[in-house]
Each structure stands twice: as C-alpha cells, then as structure tokens.
Amino acid sequence: MKKSWWKLACIALLLYTVIGGFLLPVPRLNILNETIRNLHFHVPMWFAMVIVLGASCFYSILYLKNGKENNDFKAVESANMGIIFGVFGLITGAIWAKFTWGEWWSNDPKQNAAAIGMFIYLAYFILRGSLEDENQKARISAVYNIFAFSALIPLLFILPRLTDSLHPGNGGNPGFNAYDLDSNLRLVFYPAVLGWTLLGVWIIELRYRLRKISKQIED
DSSP states (O other), X not given: OGGGHHHHHHHHHHHHHHHHHHHSOOOOOTTTGGGGGGGGTHHHHHHHHHHHHHHHHHHHHHHHHHOOHHHHHHHHHHHHHHHHHHHHHHHHHHHHHHHHTSSSOOOOHHHHHHHHHHHHHHHHHHHHHHOOSHHHHXXXXXXXXXXXXXXXXXXXXXXXXXXXXXXXXXXXXOOGGXXXXXXXXXXXXXXXXXXXXXXXHHHHHHHHHHHHHHHHHHO
C-alpha cells in the first residue's frame, strides 16, 4: 500500500478533475462561455505529453551513455504514452475549436505545429519498426528521439508566439491569467495537470514491466 499511494492520488485527482471540471463554477468569458471547462482536459494533457516525452528523451540520453536496455524500454514506452496524450490533446483541441472558432481545424499556427510534432514522433516509431538489429534500433532511435523532443519544444512554445494565433498567450493574445481574476480555473487546472501526468507514469510503468516480461520470454 505504501508504494501505491501515488496511484491512489492519481485516481483521486482525476475524479476531482472530472467532477470539478464539469460542475465547479468557471469565469464567464466572451466567446468561450462554458467551453472553458475544456481547459481542465485539453491543456493538462498537453502538459502531461511534454513531461512524458521529456522523460523519454532523458532515458534515450541515458541509453546512449550506458547502453542499458532498460533505458531504451523506458524511452519507447514514454514516447508511446506521449503520443497517446498528444492525440487526445488534438481531439479535445479540435472539439474546443469547433465551438469557439467555428471550425474543427482552423489552421491555427499552434494547431499545425502540434500536428507536425505528432508526425515527427510517429516517424520515431516507423524508424524503430524498420530496423531489425536490436542494438542498432535502440541507438538510432535514441538519437532520433533526442532530435524529436528538441524540435517539439520550439514547435509548441516558440514558433506560435512569433505569428498571429487564436490560442491564448500566443500571437499577442493575452493568456488566461489576464482574464481569470477569481482563480476558479486554478482550483481544478493544477490538480488536473498532476492527475493526468500520474496516469501517464502509471501506464508507462505497466507497459515497461510488460515489455521486460516479453523480452525475458523471447530470450
């Protein structure tokens, strides 16, 4: 039980996120109205995605440093989880865009940059699948993984700020902090970020253990 406290915390935080995200009062903002509740799902998933993809990059660096197979396993499973968060981030973002901007996909710079980032990571898995030698697969994909994360950060956080964007905090638009004077959003937003991140870590741990068992069976 002592080792599972963070899993119980994950469940509690996500229950709070879902219940609070739909039922707690939110600021009444122009255009956004009730759709602002999506902030507790869409944005925290992107935060969780960046965190687990950062972990994936870290484990790839460790693999290149010490060559331990376990680090490659952790890198690929973290990347898998990051892609899942990214896909859900795109889906929730498209739903939000439909009800606020009038289109599922409006070619907003941040939407396009996020999609490009996902394609870069999909190429990571295509690369792994195209190589048969396990050591070569791990080394080359580790190098590519570092490149992918290095490209993702400017795509999401730098380039959209250099041009016009509909996203808050980009292209001259004020962020939510400029609107949310009563901080109601923060009551759910920060627990949501932690909850989604812990869920990602939980799934990564399970898939990592499964990959290790599969490897032992093959050997």
